[in-house]
Amino acid sequence: MTTILVTGGTGTLGRLVTERLRADGHEVRVLSRHTQPYAVDLRAGGRGLDAAVAGVETIVHCASSPRGGDEEAAAHLIAAARQAGVRHLVYISIVGVDRVPFGYYRSKLAVEKLVEGSGLGWTVLRATQFHDLLVQVFAAVAKSPVMPLPAGVADQPVEVSEVADRLVELALGAPAGRVPDMAGPEVRPLGSLARAYLKATGRRRAVVGVPLAGRAYRAFRAGGHLAPEHAVGKGTFEEYLAVRFGR
Template sequence: MTTILVTGGTGTLGSLVSERLRARGHEVRVLSRHAERYAVDLRTGAGLDAAVEGVDTVVHCASAQRGDVGAARNLVAALTKAGTGHLVYISIVGVDEVPLGYYRQKREVERIVEESGLGWTVLRTTQFHDLVVSLLQGLARTPLLLPVPAGVADQPIEVAEVADRLAALAEGAPAGRVPDMGGPEVLGFPGLAGAYLGATGRRRRIVPVRLAGGVYRALREGRHLTPERAVGRGTFAAYLARRFGPAR
């Protein structure tokens, strides 16, 4: 039996990874600021050394809009001291090509992992279904219109499938940068918005809006997509039906 620690283990992805690893017979330590036993704030590193002692593998799912780089440095330092053999990190397709601040932060964490001297594995995936829905919910706040970025598509993926892949990677040997993992369909935002409105019974006029800047250009060029790695099975429509019921 292997001892595996999951950072962000109470979150959407981390909790699923933890469940799968436990079901496969591993001892799992769930680390987050709100975990009952291993309540650690990676940004300060307080309590981290004790949490990683005796751990064979770490799956690093914890992430935030700020502080990820410092947290990764703290984690790597603790794992190096503990002699942990394998660090698995979940990243995002396009972090090296889309000039978003959060993406730059994720790419820097990748570099820290790659240069850590530890055995490591990095998996990049496209956006989860629930993140796309959260974005559309925000855009649909106005009563009549739903503005969407013109010429931009997305490739949403089922989070449970990503959890399955991470659990399998955690059980294996360090593999470096593994092939990207994308959802089964590349869908334009008008189509995503229309499916969301149909699932929730809302009425809005979908309005494609042209934007400016390097981020918008990179998104229009599909730098955040991986159509050649459309290995996911769960579709956006299936996710909407499961979450909201039959289309209204």
């Protein structure tokens, strides 16, 4: 069986990818900052990274942080992968990174370009936001009696387990370059999604759309982060909420 390294293998997506690959009988190494024996800070690189990639055939790169450092992390990973003779690098990105001038999206796009120019066999999958990310956002803004959300913005959340299934499929296949985007089954206004969250959690809040300024906001309003033509996901937001909150 294949030896596969999953970066960010303890995260929301990486954990599921790791579980699925191991269930298929593959040897999986989990790389994260705090998980032995491959506890590595990718932003710093170092000897631990070389040991983690030695003998690896495929890397699934799930590690990412909105706080920055993704480009440095990818550069270190790619350098180590080239030296180790890794055959295939699979990267998970975000729908709209080339259309929405948002800082984190720009960083993800820069990593895509590093992967494409790495000299390795590569595959890049872009997905829309996971359901749990929306729940995190809604939980934060629901702390006050009024729930403010960017006016005129919709979203198309996708079930993370479905993205994990697709990444496993890609990791076990040949390098495929940029593959079709993966998006959730429904494009919904943020207000509609927020009300579903409030119903599932038994809360009462006034949902208010707040107009914002800036190029990134205009791009989100224009749907730059959506992919209705790639609505291949099956799990809905309400189904996710029912499982998570039991309502």
